[in-house]
Amino acid sequence: MRKLPFTAEKLEEIASAHPTPFHIYDEAAIRANAERLRAAFAWNPGFREYFAVKAAPNPYLVKILSEYGFGCDCSSLPELVISERCGVTGERIMFTSNDTPAEEFAKARALGAVVNLDDISHIPFLEKVCGIPELVCCRFNPGPLKEGNAIIGKPEEAKYGFTRDQIFEGYKMLKAKGAKRFGIHTMVASNELNPEYFIETCAMLFGLAREIEAAAGITFEFCNIGGGIGIPYKPGQRPVDMERVSAGAKAEYEKHFAGHPPVALYLECGRMVTGPYGYLVSRVRHIKDTYRKYAGLDATMADLMRPALYGAYHEIVVPAKKDVPASETYDVTGSLCENNDKFAIARKLPPLAPGDLVVICDAGAHGHAMGFNYNGKLRSAELLLRPDGSVVQIRRAETMDDYFATLDFSGLEGFV
Ligand SMILES: Cc1ncc(COP(=O)(O)O)c(C=O)c1O
Numbered sequence: 001m002r003k004l005p006f007t008a009e010k011l012e013e014i015a016s017a018h019p020t021p022f023h024i025y026d027e028a029a030i031r032a033n034a035e036r037l038r039a040a041f042a043w044n045p046g047f048r049e050y051f052a053v054k055a056a057p058n059p060y061l062v063k064i065l066s067e068y069g070f071g072c073d074c075s076s077l078p079e080l081v082i083s084e085r086c087g088v089t090g091e092r093i094m095f096t097s098n099d100t101p102a103e104e105f106a107k108a109r110a111l112g113a114v115v116n117l118d119d120i121s122h123i124p125f126l127e128k129v130c131g132i133p134e135l136v137c138c139r140f141n142p143g144p145l146k147e148g149n150a151i152i153g154k155p156e157e158a159k160y161g162f163t164r165d166q167i168f169e170g171y172k173m174l175k176a177k178g179a180k181r182f183g184i185h186t187m188v189a190s191n192e193l194n195p196e197y198f199i200e201t202c203a204m205l206f207g208l209a210r211e212i213e214a215a216a217g218i219t220f221e222f223c224n225i226g227g228g229i230g231i232p233y234k235p236g237q238r239p240v241d242m243e244r245v246s247a248g249a250k251a252e253y254e255k256h257f258a259g260h261p262p263v264a265l266y267l268e269c270g271r272m273v274t275g276p277y278g279y280l281v282s283r284v285r286h287i288k289d290t291y292r293k294y295a296g297l298d299a300t301m302a303d304l305m306r307p308a309l310y311g312a313y314h315e316i317v318v319p320a321k322k323d324v325p326a327s328e329t330y331d332v333t334g335s336l337c338e339n340n341d342k343f344a345i346a347r348k349l350p351p352l353a354p355g356d357l358v359v360i361c362d363a364g365a366h367g368h369a370m371g372f373n374y375n376g377k378l379r380s381a382e383l384l385l386r387p388d389g390s391v392v393q394i395r396r397a398e399t400m401d402d403y404f405a406t407l408d409f410s411g412l413e414g415f416v
Contacts, residue, residue, distance in 0.1 A: 001322060002361050004279070005029060005385055008319035011281065011357055014383070014391050020357070021282040021299035021380045022397070023368045025056075027064060028387040029277040030364075034068040037273070040246040044253070046264025050094040052227050053079040055270025055365035056278065058382055060394040062086045065273065073227070073268035074113070077104045084111055094224065094268060096139065096185065098160055102129040109133060116185050116224070120166045123173050137183035137224065138162055138170050142204060155188050167208075171216040182218050183266075184209050187226025191233075191271060195241050199248030201225050202265075206256035209263075224266035225249075231275045233362050234313045240272065271365040278364020280304050280380075284356040285335070293330050295352045300334025301341045302377035304363050305370040308340040315361040316344055324350035332358070336375050368395075378403060 005026040006014065014024070034049075041047040050073035051065045057079060062072060063086045071092035072083035083093050093113035097104060100122065108115055109130040116137040117123060126132060141161030144154075155161075162170055171182060186205050189197055202225055209220045229240050249265060257263050282299035306312035316332060318324075326348040334341040343360055352358075371379040382395040 002315050002317050004317060004319060004359060004361075006319070008322070008357075010389075011319055011359070014385075015281065015283070015357055018381060018383055018391070018393065019397070021280060021297070021303050022383050023303070023363060023380060024279050024281055024383040024385055024391070025061065025274065025364055025394075026277040026279075026385050028385075030061070030064060030274055031068075031387070033273065033277065034065055034070065037242060037267075037269075038068050040242045041249075041265060041267075043246070043250050044265045045262050046222065048092075048264065048266050049273070050092075050224075050266060050268040051273055052268050052270030053082055055227075055369060056274045056367070057082055057369055058394055059086050060384055060392075061274060062088065066092075070273075073270075074108070077107055080104070080107050080111060080113070089113075091135065094137075094185075094266070096187075096268065106130045114183065116183075117162075117170070118160055120162055120170045120173070123170060123177070127177055132174060132177045132179050134179060135181035135183070135221070136174050136179045137185050137222075138167055138174075140164075140167050140184060140186040140205065140208060142186065142188060145204070161186065164208075168212055168215050171212050171218055175216060175218055182220050183222040183224060184212070184220055185224040185226065185266075187228055187268070189226075189228040191230040192228050193230040193232070193237060193240055195244040195248065198225060198229065198240075198245045199252060202249045202252040203256075206252050206263075210256055219261060220263055222264040222266050224268060227267065227269040227271065229267075229269050229272040231272055231362060231365075233315070235315065239276075242272075273365070275365035275367075276362050278362070278367055280360040280363040280367060282358055282360065284352050284354050284358060286354060287352060292346075293328060295330040295332045295349070295358075297332060297334055297343065297358065299343070299360070299380070300336045300375075300377050301338065301343075302334070302336065302372050302374060303380050304343065304360060304367050305372070306366060307343050308338070309370075314343060314363065316347060316349065317359045317361060318350055318352065318356055319359060320357065321350035321352075326350055328352065336377065338374075373398075373403060376403065 050071040090112040095108035096116040098118040139161040143156040282297040288294040301308040332344040378398040381397040
């Protein structure tokens with residue numbers, strides 16, 4: 001069973017001060033993981049992880065990660081603002097967006113972010129909106145040249161990035177328009193657990209970079225292989241061996257860039273940075289026994305959409321019953337009027353009762369962040385378990401006033 005960073009007693013104490021449901025992040029584990037990632041790639045002088053802010057857009061988490069030299073991978077204006085408010089600016093921001101509005105390019109440029117273009121048509125658009133920056137990057141979509149995986153799909157069906165022909169054309173165009181410094185990006189997997197996949201991605205991107213350099217007369221400063229490093233959601237799965245990825249990336253680097261000026265290797269991971277270190281904590285509200293047994297929680301898919309969206313597996317632990325045999329089979333549900341509002345289907349758990357605290361694991365990335373308000377569900381709080389055992393609230397729960405803040409009920413008077 002999963003080892004949690006809190007005992008059953010400690011969790012009850014936290015839940016007595018902070019009403020469920022809430023997300024809680026383990027700061028010590030996030031820090032240790034960040035340090036390990038940094039150390040794994042120390043061979044590459046310019047190495048940087050740009051934390052994918054979309055995975056956990058909480059400034060407290062961004063601030064912690066920035067202490068390890070992490071930048072921010074941003075995809076929207078609010079994410080750029082989070083990064084700015086955390087003091088992460090300039091080339092410590094990678095702006096990887098798609099279908100981008102003018103004001104977002106303008107904000108990225110104003111912050112001095114690295115602009116990572118998603119499409120060849122964005123080159124004249126960017127030029128018109130705010131000029132071509134000195135440093136620029138393009139996103140490569142290898143199409144049928146590379147297999148994707150279940151979550152990201154086949155690259156040729158993905159909306160992201162330039163085709164092979166377009167990317168050669170794009171860099172020539174950017175150079176002609178005055179760009180002087182260049183990087184290249186790709187991201188072709190999501191939640192991938194095979195380390196070899198990322199090494200192959202390095203080989204593909206490094207090789208392409210050299211071909212583009214020769215054809216366009218430019219020199220690359222960085223290669224960004226994106227995020228997509230998976231985490232072991234299911235029992236029996238193993239985390240990606242980042243030391244193996246690093247060693248393989250180094251071998252490819254030496255093969256492709258011998259005698260070349262230094263090229264920085266960039267990652268933009270979200271899931272593997274915070275995912276395993278965040279937990280959704282909820283109480284059992286009702287036990288329902290009909291055609292199946294249902295454990296109804298006070299959390300819903302509005303707090304964690306992955307199971308409903310992708311059929312994703314999240315381990316569920318009942319800390320106070322960790323020594324009780326998992327003798328019952330439950331669908332673990334939320335209260336949304338959607339039958340896929342289930343955190344688990346036919347899951348073996350100890351017998352549950354109303355009031356039991358349950359912990360849904362691996363909710364630290366693409367968890368709270370994907371929250372929504374359907375059925376009038378209010379988004380939960382986020383807490384941080386600090387290394388000294390204290391707990392701080394890093395985002396309060398939404399209130400009904402938040403929910404109604406975009407409505408003007410006074411306009412109803414005399415409306416019909
Ligand atoms: C462009 C880009 N970079 C990085 C990420 C982060 O992916 P992950 O959290 O799987 O590492 C995503 C995820 O959607 C993405 O779209």
